[in-house]
Amino acid sequence: MVTAVTSMGRSGLYDWMMQRVTAVILLAYFLFLACVLTGGVDFASWKALYSQTWMRVFSLLALLSLGVHAWVGLWAVFTDYLTERLMGTTGNVLRMLAQVVSAIIMFTYVVWGVQILWGL
Amino acid sequence: MLQVSIYRYNPETDAEPYMQDVQVDTGGKDLMVLDVMELIKAQDTTVAYRRSCREGVCGSDGVNMNGKNGLACITPLSETVRDNKLVLRPLPGLPVIRDLVVDMGMFYAQYEKVQPYLQNTSPAPAIERLQSPEDRAKLDGLYECILCACCSTACPSFWWNPDRFIGPAGLLQAYRFLADTRDTATEERLSRLDDPFSVFRCHGIQNCVNVCPKGLNPTRAIGHIRNMLLSRAT
Amino acid sequence: MRAALQLAQSGYKTAVITKVFPTRSHTVSAQGGITCAIASADPNDDWRWHMYDTVKGSDYIGDQDAIEYMCSVGPEAVFELEHMGLPFSRTEEGRIYQRPFGGQSKNYGEGGQAARTCAAADRTGHALLHTLYQGNMKNETVFFNEWYATDLVKNQDGAVVGVIAICMETGETVYIKSKATVFATGGAGRIYASTTNAHINTGDGIGMALRAGFPVQDIEMWQFHPTGIAGAGVLVTEGCRGEGGYLINKDGERFMERYAPNAKDLAGRDVVARSMVLEIIEGRGCGPEGDHVFLKLDHLGEEVLESRLPGICELSRTFAHADPVKEPIPVVPTCHYMMGGIPTNVHGQALTIDASGRDQVIPGLYACGEVACVSVHGANRLGGNSLLDLVVFGRASGLHIERALREGIDMRDASDSDIEQAMSRLDKLNSSKGGENVAALRKELQNTMQNHFGVFRNETFMREGIAKLADLRGRIEGARLDDKSMAYNTARIEALELHNLFEVAEATAITAEERRESRGAHARDDYQERDDENWLCHSMYFPTDKRVGKRAVNFEPKTVDTFQPKARTY
Numbered sequence: 001m002v003t004a005v006t007s008m009g010r011s012g013l014y015d016w017m018m019q020r021v022t023a024v025i026l027l028a029y030f031l032f033l034a035c036v037l038t039g040g041v042d043f044a045s046w047k048a049l050y051s052q053t054w055m056r057v058f059s060l061l062a063l064l065s066l067g068v069h070a071w072v073g074l075w076a077v078f079t080d081y082l083t084e085r086l087m088g089t090t091g092n093v094l095r096m097l098a099q100v101v102s103a104i105i106m107f108t109y110v111v112w113g114v115q116i117l118w119g120l
Numbered sequence: 121m122l123q124v125s126i127y128r129y130n131p132e133t134d135a136e137p138y139m140q141d142v143q144v145d146t147g148g149k150d151l152m153v154l155d156v157m158e159l160i161k162a163q164d165t166t167v168a169y170r171r172s173c174r175e176g177v178c179g180s181d182g183v184n185m186n187g188k189n190g191l192a193c194i195t196p197l198s199e200t201v202r203d204n205k206l207v208l209r210p211l212p213g214l215p216v217i218r219d220l221v222v223d224m225g226m227f228y229a230q231y232e233k234v235q236p237y238l239q240n241t242s243p244a245p246a247i248e249r250l251q252s253p254e255d256r257a258k259l260d261g262l263y264e265c266i267l268c269a270c271c272s273t274a275c276p277s278f279w280w281n282p283d284r285f286i287g288p289a290g291l292l293q294a295y296r297f298l299a300d301t302r303d304t305a306t307e308e309r310l311s312r313l314d315d316p317f318s319v320f321r322c323h324g325i326q327n328c329v330n331v332c333p334k335g336l337n338p339t340r341a342i343g344h345i346r347n348m349l350l351s352r353a354t
Numbered sequence: 355m356r357a358a359l360q361l362a363q364s365g366y367k368t369a370v371i372t373k374v375f376p377t378r379s380h381t382v383s384a385q386g387g388i389t390c391a392i393a394s395a396d397p398n399d400d401w402r403w404h405m406y407d408t409v410k411g412s413d414y415i416g417d418q419d420a421i422e423y424m425c426s427v428g429p430e431a432v433f434e435l436e437h438m439g440l441p442f443s444r445t446e447e448g449r450i451y452q453r454p455f456g457g458q459s460k461n462y463g464e465g466g467q468a469a470r471t472c473a474a475a476d477r478t479g480h481a482l483l484h485t486l487y488q489g490n491m492k493n494e495t496v497f498f499n500e501w502y503a504t505d506l507v508k509n510q511d512g513a514v515v516g517v518i519a520i521c522m523e524t525g526e527t528v529y530i531k532s533k534a535t536v537f538a539t540g541g542a543g544r545i546y547a548s549t550t551n552a553h554i555n556t557g558d559g560i561g562m563a564l565r566a567g568f569p570v571q572d573i574e575m576w577q578f579h580p581t582g583i584a585g586a587g588v589l590v591t592e593g594c595r596g597e598g599g600y601l602i603n604k605d606g607e608r609f610m611e612r613y614a615p616n617a618k619d620l621a622g623r624d625v626v627a628r629s630m631v632l633e634i635i636e637g638r639g640c641g642p643e644g645d646h647v648f649l650k651l652d653h654l655g656e657e658v659l660e661s662r663l664p665g666i667c668e669l670s671r672t673f674a675h676a677d678p679v680k681e682p683i684p685v686v687p688t689c690h691y692m693m694g695g696i697p698t699n700v701h702g703q704a705l706t707i708d709a710s711g712r713d714q715v716i717p718g719l720y721a722c723g724e725v726a727c728v729s730v731h732g733a734n735r736l737g738g739n740s741l742l743d744l745v746v747f748g749r750a751s752g753l754h755i756e757r758a759l760r761e762g763i764d765m766r767d768a769s770d771s772d773i774e775q776a777m778s779r780l781d782k783l784n785s786s787k788g789g790e791n792v793a794a795l796r797k798e799l800q801n802t803m804q805n806h807f808g809v810f811r812n813e814t815f816m817r818e819g820i821a822k823l824a825d826l827r828g829r830i831e832g833a834r835l836d837d838k839s840m841a842y843n844t845a846r847i848e849a850l851e852l853h854n855l856f857e858v859a860e861a862t863a864i865t866a867e868e869r870r871e872s873r874g875a876h877a878r879d880d881y882q883e884r885d886d887e888n889w890l891c892h893s894m895y896f897p898t899d900k901r902v903g904k905r906a907v908n909f910e911p912k913t914v915d916t917f918q919p920k921a922r923t924y
Binding site: 015083085086 | 276313315316317318346349353
Binding site for chain 3: 130131132133161162165166168169170171172173174175176177178179180194196217218219221223224228232235236237238240244246247248249250251252253255256259263264266267297300302303
């Protein structure tokens with residue numbers, strides 16, 4: 001039996017909404033970056049862009065969105081393929097393991113991202 | 121002669137399933153797949169499959185024909201056979217009892233979970249409950265489901281979580297009662313569907329729509345349920 | 355299922371044994387509707403008019419007390435279905451939509467065509483069956499799905515105390531003990547080669563009753579539905595003609611105007627079917643072989659066809675390769691319904707008659723629906739009355755059993771030898787060696803019935819048929835079962851079904867030969883007239899000595915005057 005304990009909000013609707021909202025943020029962020037990049041950038045203008053607070057907030061938002069989006073998506077994948085139904089108890093162990101690993105990775109990225117953005 | 125390859129498994133005699141090749145003389149006619157199965161059974165009585173009405177309304181003979189789920193009785197050979205070859209397999213994703221007969225227990229359990237019966241707390245009038253033709257029209261495309269399981273067994277989300285994801289057939293019926301103006305249990309119904317599995321394992325790939333022998337659209341119904349959940353929560 | 359629902363609602367332990375998942379029973383194929391005077395289409399409609407039509411339709415051998423009960427209780431039963439959630443089509447006022455069907459009239463035949471058949475598009479049976487199953491689910495009825503009942507178990511007093519049943523999935527055989535056994539096993543259209551009936555309609559209930567020594571009534575009365583798709587046998591609802599469709603011969607002539615100047619295409623089904631066969635015999639049939647006629651619908655327009663008859667459009671395109679929006683559908687009279695069956699009273703209790711000709715209730719046994727002969731259909735059933743029959747009398751059986759259980763049912767247990775007796779057929783089959791192939795024997799049986807006991811019958815032909823059947827009996831009883839495996843062995847079930855088909859066929863043949871008149875669906879070349887002097891009665895077939903007896907028709911309704919037999923014209 002697969003449980004919903006590790007889903008985002010234990011409500012399918014909440015997960016579904018988060019997935020969509022974060023996707024919109026990510027899309028906006030990357031479209032913005034694409035515009036900047038196609039306009040041509042050098043180191044100075046890039047640094048200037050990222051030294052502004054609004055850009056740092058926007059980037060952090062995108063980073064957090066990426067974390068949430070990946071978490072919800074991977075959670076769905078893990079609960080599809082790494083299950084007790086398909087591989088017995090091993091399924092549960094593998095799934096927990098995979099979830100812990102991806103949680104650590106995402107947490108690391110977020111912390112690292114904050115360090116970079118604020119130059120800590 | 122049509123080349124038919126048919127999935128065989130008898131739990132009493134076979135250690136594992138195998139494909140059996142059979143030649144069938146169709147007399148050059150564009151028979152239905154069920155007719156071909158009857159011809160095979162006349163040669164070999166041990167072949168097991170379900171069938172009843174032979175006109176596509178009872179939903180017994182859902183099978184996988186050349187990789188696509190459908191009802192054998194209303195699928196003409198011309199629609200499915202390529203290169204004179206027909207591969208018959210049981211509906212995917214459910215345990216096989218024997219040959220083309222699958223154990224539909226999990227499928228029915230998901231159907232029962234949506235409480236597919238009208239619930240109305242007000243006392244019934246002496247005549248029928250009135251319903252306008254417009255309100256009745258909301259049930260079109262929903263009530264016609266024959267529970268053949270072609271859709272749910274074509275759905276990967278149902279393959280992986282048949283115990284938690286209700287599946288397209290069950291959700292179509294869930295919406296059939298949500299959409300019925302005579303039903304008063306909308307809130308209870310919706311609150312039972314709001315977990316991450318029951319509805320939200322649908323990723324909208326529309327395999328269900330592609331195979332439904334009655335031309336119904338479960339994906340659209342699932343979208344309606346999601347919208348109802350959304351407007352209830354916000 | 356309606357009976358089960360009644361009992362489950364009252365909290366009694368109820369189990370339904372069914373050889374297919376409940377929503378796959380043949381009721382699912384009923385298209386047109388359920389006829390009932392709910393006064394929607396016509397606010398002045400009266401159940402007594404419906405009763406008049408039914409009595410006339412039955413060619414006067416329908417029991418008038420039973421017809422009175424069905425027609426008067428009908429509206430209540432239909433409203434109950436609606437309250438359970440049946441998605442009926444609607445009128446602008448929000449009431450249940452009713453369409454015209456064959457044999458319907460207003461004001462006792464004086465007021466013209468009535469529209470009395472309540473419909474859910476052309477999928478009424480499907481909607482009804484699913485609704486009933488859903489109702490049972492709500493009330494937690496126990497279902498033994500894909501269990502096949504083989505024979506009745508009788509105790510030493512001759513009372514029915516349950517059935518022997520096989521679990522198809524595992525092959526396990528058990529005795530299921532019960533205080534009341536209700537047969538709702540449907541018809542046996544598969545005794546004919548060409549039928550609108552499903553593969554599962556093998557007369558299991560009739561077979562079990564006959565083997566237990568109980569009689570069947572009016573079993574010679576088989577309805578041939580005018581519009582089965584030529585070749586495929588698939589049913590095209592009478593609702594098509596109700597909505598304005600009509601039949602044409604190869605000259606494009608609307609020939610029913612000649613045979614039934616008033617009702618035309620909506621005359622009784624027996625009348626229409628015979629007219630079609632006459633057209634074909636007289637060389638006015640359509641197609642290269644001249645072996646069918648056409649049902650014309652295209653003049654109704656695409657909108658009406660798609661909203662009122664969507665299922666028919668689908669079936670016609672699939673099975674006749676004809677799109678009703680553009681071209682007519684090739685149709686031919688096809689075996690459709692068994693008017694006869696296990697005789698019952700209005701409570702669904704099965705009956706036999708004693709030496710002095712009086713009705714005797716068979717303790718423990720009930721029947722309703724097509725397997726029963728209450729008799730509301732007599733010699734010819736009107737369209738839309740079968741769904742009403744099964745709902746009203748299923749409900750009545752449930753109500754009666756409820757009462758009986760409250761008062762206490764006391765029957766002796768079956769002894770080991772009683773159970774062994776009921777098991778004997780299955781045991782014999784399981785130990786069979788040699789013998790003939792089941793599918794081949796079934797085909798031979800179906801062809802014999804088709805050729806010798808079809809729409810028109812005569813003595814010479816029927817005698818030949820009976821001789822062929824006599825030869826078939828031994829061969830069918832000794833049929834071969836190669837596959838003795840347990841898990842989902844459909845070969846075993848088909849062999850057992852063949853025994854039942856044979857019992858029904860033989861009873862039909864012997865009784866048909868005996869009834870020397872033409873009445874309703876029973877049309878004889880050699881006795882073309884209705885003979886009220888000798889045959890205004892039910893036939894009773896007794897299996898032990900293969901004797902045909904007579905049973906009086908009830909002419910005593912409780913609240914209305916008797917409808918006296920008249921010449922039956924439309």
